[in-house]
Amino acid sequence: MDYPPNKKPLHFRIGEYSTKVEFPAFEDLLAPPEGVKSLWVFDQNTAPLFSSREKASIILPPGEEAKTMESVEDILTAGIENGLARDGLFIGIGGGVVCDMTAFAASIYMRGSRVILIPTTLLAMTDASLGGKTGVDFRGYKNMAGTFFPAEELRICPDLLSSLPERDYISGLAEVIKHAFLVKSDLFEFLEREREAVLLREPQILGRMIRESIKVKGDFVERDFREQAERAFLNFGHTFGHALESVSGFAGWSHGEAVAWGMDKALKAGVLMGETDPDYARKVSAFLALYGFRLEAPGIDPEALINAMGKDKKKREGKIMFVLQKEYGKTFQSEIPRDILQKVLA
Numbered sequence: 376m377d378y379p380p381n382k383k384p385l386h387f388r389i390g391e392y393s394t395k396v397e398f399p400a401f402e403d404l405l406a407p408p409e410g411v412k413s414l415w416v417f418d419q420n421t422a423p424l425f426s427s428r429e430k431a432s433i434i435l436p437p438g439e440e441a442k443t444m445e446s447v448e449d450i451l452t453a454g455i456e457n458g459l460a461r462d463g464l465f466i467g468i469g470g471g472v473v474c475d476m477t478a479f480a481a482s483i484y485m486r487g488s489r490v491i492l493i494p495t496t497l498l499a500m501t502d503a504s505l506g507g508k509t510g511v512d513f514r515g516y517k518n519m520a521g522t523f524f525p526a527e528e529l530r531i532c533p534d535l536l537s538s539l540p541e542r543d544y545i546s547g548l549a550e551v552i553k554h555a556f557l558v559k560s561d562l563f564e565f566l567e568r569e570r571e572a573v574l575l576r577e578p579q580i581l582g583r584m585i586r587e588s589i590k591v592k593g594d595f596v597e598r599d600f601r602e603q604a605e606r607a608f609l610n611f612g613h614t615f616g617h618a619l620e621s622v623s624g625f626a627g628w629s630h631g632e633a634v635a636w637g638m639d640k641a642l643k644a645g646v647l648m649g650e651t652d653p654d655y656a657r658k659v660s661a662f663l664a665l666y667g668f669r670l671e672a673p674g675i676d677p678e679a680l681i682n683a684m685g686k687d688k689k690k691r692e693g694k695i696m697f698v699l700q701k702e703y704g705k706t707f708q709s710e711i712p713r714d715i716l717q718k719v720l721a
């Protein structure tokens with residue numbers, strides 16, 4: 376099926392900030408903002424995606440290992456060396472790691488300058504670049520230091536995804552699927568209908584999917600910027616998923632794969648608690664399996680998973696609050712009794 380690409384910008388009001396989401400063609404992605412000094416922040420995998428880059432830029436090492444205070448210091452130093460003033464622009468071109476760090480650096484440069492993000496992974500396009508959470512890992516803790524500082528502009532171009540490794544693509548897809556479960560919209564049905572094209576990364580299909588997914592995330596963020604209530608629903612599948620990532624030693628399971636497994640477990644727990652519609656839970660399991668996600672984690676000790684969940688940083692007053700669903704689009708938070716956790720993880 377062919378979809379005319381809708382390139383109209385989206386606008387989100389996020390706390391006291393606003394974010395404009397543009398959908399430019401690949402050749403316009405690096406168009407320099409007029410009349411202001413800017414610093415372009417790449418990583419070693421995103422810099423080669425662009426043949427001409429004669430602008431002030433810095434190239435960081437790739438991946439989560441580089442998500443450090445040292446990298447942020449390097450961005451700040453490059454800002455000074457290139458003469459950025461307080462109205463200077465930091466422009467991050469990369470996955471969630473580059474986006475989080477560039478926005479963090481911008482948020483503290485001269486007590487807050489300006490930031491534009493050009494996300495290059497599916498996860499960054501539909502999740503990390505929107506909503507203003509910035510930061511770095513610190514002393515072994517993920518995203519331990521950071522700020523809330525939304526980008527003034529996002530530039531989204533699905534063509535960039537053609538070079539993304541399969542594992543990173545599938546990881547981002549899990550978050551898109553999560554958005555589809557959270558809000559009643561066309562996205563769920565679209566992902567069911569267009570599965571093959573989605574997995575083949577057909578550009579028209581990706582354009583539509585990304586736009587719909589951004590709208591879901593943006594809506595949550597507009598309603599609850601500082602995550603005091605509903606924004607936490609975006610953590611659906613994450614308490615289970617983080618535990619699996621940590622117990623499996625981050626080998627074997629990507630973040631998105633673990634989140635997909637976690638959404639299935641959360642719904643199964645909800646069924647045992649008498650809260651979740653069993654037909655909906657079955658439909659989700661079948662849907663995730665068709666997309667190729669693994670729903671079992673053989674060889675992983677359930678007690679180790681439960682212990683890891685106890686260390687989840689989303690604990691509230693000492694309680695582990697899981698994001699659960701009654702049915703499609705109906706989400707809530709609750710503890711899960713230990714015997715039910717043991718049953719779903721066995």
Ligand SMILES: NC(=O)c1ccc[n+]([C@@H]2O[C@H](COP(=O)([O-])OP(=O)(O)OC[C@H]3O[C@@H](n4cnc5c(N)ncnc54)[C@H](O)[C@@H]3O)[C@@H](O)[C@H]2O)c1
Nearest residue numbers: 420437438439470471472495496498499503508535538539
């Ligand atoms: N701020 C938020 O709200 C938020 C939300 C979700 C995740 N995150 C953060 O996002 C990070 C994960 O992001 P990610 O999955 O994008 O990982 P990433 O930034 O590490 O990118 C994954 C890999 O793909 C490479 N890459 C990026 N774009 C590419 C392209 N177009 N072609 C080829 N290679 C490319 C990168 O160099 C990297 O090696 C985590 O640090 C997480 O904490 C933040």
